[in-house]
Amino acid sequence: MPTFNIFEILKIAEKFLTSHNITEAKLDAEVMLCDVLNIERKVLPTIREKNLTAKQYSLYQKYLERRANREPVSYIIGNTEFMGLKFKVSSDVLIPRQETEILVETVNNFIKKNNCKNILDLCTGSGCIAVSVAKYNKDISVTASDISEKALNIAKENAELNKVSDRINFVQSNIFESINEKFDIIVSNPPYVTEKEYKTLEKELYFEPKLALTAEDNGLYFYKQIAENAKKYLNNNGAIFLELNANLSKEIESLFKNFSSTKIIKDYSGLPRILQISTQKEK
């Protein structure tokens, strides 16, 4: 094996990834190397002269090949960060997105303002919403559901990792099918990509479970199910918070015209990203 120090290896890795059209080549090269070395990224500049062991070198080469093949870094290293917390991810769950942090922050504000006691997270996937809501609201009790048993297992691991297992009840359920309670809040980032949109996604997204991304009925299936059934599962003065397919925001909002009020919140790119639905007019 050639002996390169960390500084040299990173230069070579960045060049290699760039040549495979990876846009964040430097960042990805660093994040994957830190995983191989089992260190935090801030330590990297302090150990630039160190050499890799043969084992580290060969593992890093495998990581770089996978990334060049467009597999997302989070799947390669097996975890990601969301709301300042660490989450395990595998190809059984979507990788948590930055936009979804706006959904959690909006929900957290509502919980504090209205002193909410319980919340239902539908299509929980990795559990990123359920776990971070539990983490940042000490008195809330959370029910997290998903149709996929494999996803629920990851979500349970994430609840343990973040020490909130005692306040999250996991239920395998097709949307509301196995839910028998009422909640102050229903939150969901459901699958919402249309079959047409699915054909045009970046290569990285094809590593994610299609079940978690696409929805029938032109992307509207889950929103329609929630609009039709949510009232049975909401307490008085309850609210629903949904992540939106930005291309369908108006159609989705109109599905909820029988509720007292709806409000759209934009994301960092100015796109309609969150829909807040209330069962009573805001004071």
Ligand code: GLN
């Ligand atoms: N926001 C995701 C994307 O980047 C889709 C998530 C979802 O379907 N809920 O495509």
